[in-house]
Amino acid sequence: MKFSGMIRRVFALALVVALLAGISTVGVAFAEKSNYYCTANRVNVRSGPSSSNASIGKLMKGDVVTYIGKSNGWYKVSFYDKKSHTSVNGYVYRKYLSAVAPSKSSGSSISTTTTYKTTVNLRVRSEPSITSGYVRTKLKSGTKVSVVKQKKSWVYVTYKGGSGWVSAKYLKKVYKK
Numbered sequence: 001m002k003f004s005g006m007i008r009r010v011f012a013l014a015l016v017v018a019l020l021a022g023i024s025t026v027g028v029a030f031a032e033k034s035n036y037y038c039t040a041n042r043v044n045v046r047s048g049p050s051s052s053n054a055s056i057g058k059l060m061k062g063d064v065v066t067y068i069g070k071s072n073g074w075y076k077v078s079f080y081d082k083k084s085h086t087s088v089n090g091y092v093y094r095k096y097l098s099a100v101a102p103s104k105s106s107g108s109s110i111s112t113t114t115t116y117k118t119t120v121n122l123r124v125r126s127e128p129s130i131t132s133g134y135v136r137t138k139l140k141s142g143t144k145v146s147v148v149k150q151k152k153s154w155v156y157v158t159y160k161g162g163s164g165w166v167s168a169k170y171l172k173k174v175y176k177k
Helices: 002-032
Strands: 035-038 043-046 055-059 064-071 074-081 086-093 115-118 122-125 135-139 144-151 154-159 162-167 171-173
Touching: 043 074, 055 074, 055 086, 064 086, 135 162, 144 162
Parallel strands: none
Antiparallel strands: 035 064, 043 055, 043 086, 064 074, 074 086, 115 144, 115 171, 122 135, 122 162, 144 154, 154 162
16 A cells, blocks of 8 residues: 555656646747847848848838847847748847837727737738738638737738738727626
C-alpha cells in the first residue's frame, strides 16, 4: 500500500511538472507571434539589427508587424511589403513599435479597442479599394477581427492568420456579456 501511494504521488508530481512545462512553452510561442504597431511614419525596416544595415522597407504609422525576436534593442519582425507583395523579415528599432495600436483621429465610427465580426463572407484586400491592389484572402462570415486603422469607409484589420483592408460596412461590433 505504501509503495503504490508513493508511485501515485511521483506520477502526479511528474504530470504537474510536464503540464507546467507545456504551458510555459505555449506562452513563449504565443509571445513570439505578437502583433506590434508602428508608431511613426517612414520608419526604416533594416536587414540587420543596426542603423548601419541597409533599409529593406518602410513602415507607416499604424502598420502592423509580427514579432519574431529581439537583438540589442531591435525587434526582428515580419511585415507585408506592398512593393513585392510578399511577407518580409527585417529589424525595426524598438522605440518605433508598440503593442497598443496608435490612437485614431476623432469622429471615427470604428474603434481600435473593440472586437468586430464580419457579417458576410468578406474579401481582404492589399489596398483600401476594389480597383487597386489585389485580394489577399477571404474571411468567412462571423470571423473575429481587430481594427488597426481606418481610411474613409475602409478599415485595416488583423485576424488569426493575417491582416488587410476590408469595407467597414461589413463589420459588426462584438458585445461581451
